[in-house]
Amino acid sequence: MKVGVVCPYSLDVPGGVQNHVRDLAEVLLEAGHSVSVLAPADDDTPVPPYVVPAGRAVPVPYNGSVARLAFGPLSAARVRRWIREGGFDVLHIHEPATPSLSLLALWAATGPIVATFHTAMPRSRVMTAASSILRPALEKISARIAVSEPARATLVQHLGGEPVVIPNGLFVDRFARARARPEWQGEGGTICFLGRLDEPRKGLAVLLRAFPTIWRARPGVRLLVAGFGDVDEARAQLPPECQDAVTFLGMVDDEGKADMFASSEIYVAPQTGGESFGIVLVEAMAAGAPVLASDLDAFRLVADGGRLGRLFGVGDSAALADGAIALLGDADQRAELRDAARLAVRRYDWSSVAKEIVAVYEMVAEGLTGVGEAKVEGGAFGNGWSG
Amino acid sequence: MNTLLIVLVVLAVAGVYLSWTAGRIDRLHARLDAARAALDAQLFRRVAVALEVATSGMLDPATSLLVADAAHRARSADDDEREVAESDLSKALAAAFPDADASRALSAQPGAEDLLGELGAACRRVEMARRFHNDTVAMTRSLRGRRLVRWFRLAGRAKMPETVEMEATPPGGLLP
Numbered sequence: 001m002k003v004g005v006v007c008p009y010s011l012d013v014p015g016g017v018q019n020h021v022r023d024l025a026e027v028l029l030e031a032g033h034s035v036s037v038l039a040p041a042d043d044d045t046p047v048p049p050y051v052v053p054a055g056r057a058v059p060v061p062y063n064g065s066v067a068r069l070a071f072g073p074l075s076a077a078r079v080r081r082w083i084r085e086g087g088f089d090v091l092h093i094h095e096p097a098t099p100s101l102s103l104l105a106l107w108a109a110t111g112p113i114v115a116t117f118h119t120a121m122p123r124s125r126v127m128t129a130a131s132s133i134l135r136p137a138l139e140k141i142s143a144r145i146a147v148s149e150p151a152r153a154t155l156v157q158h159l160g161g162e163p164v165v166i167p168n169g170l171f172v173d174r175f176a177r178a179r180a181r182p183e184w185q186g187e188g189g190t191i192c193f194l195g196r197l198d199e200p201r202k203g204l205a206v207l208l209r210a211f212p213t214i215w216r217a218r219p220g221v222r223l224l225v226a227g228f229g230d231v232d233e234a235r236a237q238l239p240p241e242c243q244d245a246v247t248f249l250g251m252v253d254d255e256g257k258a259d260m261f262a263s264s265e266i267y268v269a270p271q272t273g274g275e276s277f278g279i280v281l282v283e284a285m286a287a288g289a290p291v292l293a294s295d296l297d298a299f300r301l302v303a304d305g306g307r308l309g310r311l312f313g314v315g316d317s318a319a320l321a322d323g324a325i326a327l328l329g330d331a332d333q334r335a336e337l338r339d340a341a342r343l344a345v346r347r348y349d350w351s352s353v354a355k356e357i358v359a360v361y362e363m364v365a366e367g368l369t370g371v372g373e374a375k376v377e378g379g380a381f382g383n384g385w386s387g
Numbered sequence: 388m389n390t391l392l393i394v395l396v397v398l399a400v401a402g403v404y405l406s407w408t409a410g411r412i413d414r415l416h417a418r419l420d421a422a423r424a425a426l427d428a429q430l431f432r433r434v435a436v437a438l439e440v441a442t443s444g445m446l447d448p449a450t451s452l453l454v455a456d457a458a459h460r461a462r463s464a465d466d467d468e469r470e471v472a473e474s475d476l477s478k479a480l481a482a483a484f485p486d487a488d489a490s491r492a493l494s495a496q497p498g499a500e501d502l503l504g505e506l507g508a509a510c511r512r513v514e515m516a517r518r519f520h521n522d523t524v525a526m527t528r529s530l531r532g533r534r535l536v537r538w539f540r541l542a543g544r545a546k547m548p549e550t551v552e553m554e555a556t557p558p559g560g561l562l563p
Contacts, residue, residue: 142422163518359511363425364519
């Protein structure tokens with residue numbers, strides 16, 4: 001099949017949507033489909049061969065943080081040209097309500113359109129606006145996919161209907177191949193954390209408050225902290241006596257991340273909110289790290305209510321410490337979690353996830369002639385509003 | 388003179404808006420037809436694969452009969468009994484393939500794994516096709532429920548679309 005994929009965010013910035021788009025494109029190409037990804041990028045930025053740059057992404061405040069988005073007449077013209085010349089059988093738009101290439105593509109295209117929604121936000125202002133302003137555009141979508149139950153619930157709350165859930169994918173084998181690095185391990189056990197150090201909702205502070213208790217109960221324990229941020233500021237949150245038990249790894253690449261999980265007795269996910277899916281939990285499970293996660297909706301679903309990973313109250317450092325100490329002292333329980341999780345993560349492997357997505361493509365493209373350009377009506381105002 | 392101009396402008400704007408909305412409804416109706424056809428195709432495919440499984444000899448005679456009966460009823464049901472018959476087929480399949488352990492045992496037989504995989508995929512596609520159809524129905528109903536659309540009869544004589552209410556959850560034993 002000839003598939004056009006639209007990504008609203010720059011591929012050179014790390015992020016859940018970008019990773020999903022890149023992995024999906026590569027899996028589809030490997031399966032023999034023809035794929036073109038439209039993404040924001042300067043003309044002189046090096047991009048993979050399947051990416052068509054749609055112009056520079058501009059940092060703008062949007063939805064409570066600064067996002068790098070591509071919009072304006074130049075981007076709109078490029079989107080139209082890409083659609084006109086692409087001859088796609090199906091168009092797959094990610095985060096269609098984002099004021100970037102995704103929305104432009106949705107306006108400019110007609111035909112079989114699949115959209116994937118990644119965000120989970122209760123009472124999202126963006127989505128509330130979307131439900132009235134963007135409705136005409138969203139009506140063009142033939143198949144709506146949410147990457148998780150919370151993302152699906154957000155979608156239903158704001159737009160109604162019955163979207164299907166197809167989870168985020170990952171390459172399970174790449175994580176299963178990971179090897180423990182002895183220099184990272186502590187003789188009293190190893191705990192790891194991944195996420196930005198200074199973003200409160202990633203929950204590092206919750207873990208650092210719990211760590212002295214764990215350290216006293218399990219002498220020789222080591223805490224690995226991977227992620228971007230101010231290390232000194234993070235370290236200052238710990239009492240001096242246990243600062244040496246914490247290793248800050250900084251930003252790690254994919255291999256380093258997998259090895260960190262493989263080196264750990266526990267992966268702690270202390271996030272306090274804003275998580276739609278929890279792909280990191282699945283990655284940790286695939287690499288063989290037992291998971292101890294806060295009891296968020298998204299995490300509870302991935303951990304199957306506690307069967308595949310232990311849960312503790314959101315933001316509850318004391319409960320985190322108790323859970324970590326119990327797990328560190330119980331090798332049987334860890335082995336049980338590890339085995340159950342390894343089996344369960346297979347369904348998140350790209351080989352099965354991509355098959356589901358291709359099934360959706362086939363279903364919406366059946367009997368239609370492919371993606372075309374929507375005719376322009378009413379000049380600049382009606383740009384792409386008709387189909 | 389001025390008043391006349393204003394009236395003309397208002398009328399023109401209203402006309403453009405109404406024709407644009409009518410276009411939206413047309414597009415939704417076309418999508419609705421496509422979604423309904425896709426759902427019918429997937430249901431038909433599921434019946435075919437279910438019958439093949441039932442007659443392949445891989446299941447015990449009781450389960451075979453159960454699945455074949457439900458599939459046959461789904462295939463020959465009238466339009467107004469269709470949803471019930473398809474729901475019954477979903478329930479029969481869920482009872483025949485309750486969990487992964489049972490399916491693993493069945494898969495050991497020659498040729499069974501492919502056929503069960505095909506049945507699982509067909510069930511999953513039915514579930515998705517139903518959701519895509521109902522999504523479009525919800526969008527159409529909400530647009531057609533607007534006062535302007537009703538007053539100006541922008542939807543013409545087309546019947547108000549109904550969601551398809553049926554049990555479509557794929558059997559636990561056939562999930563990937």
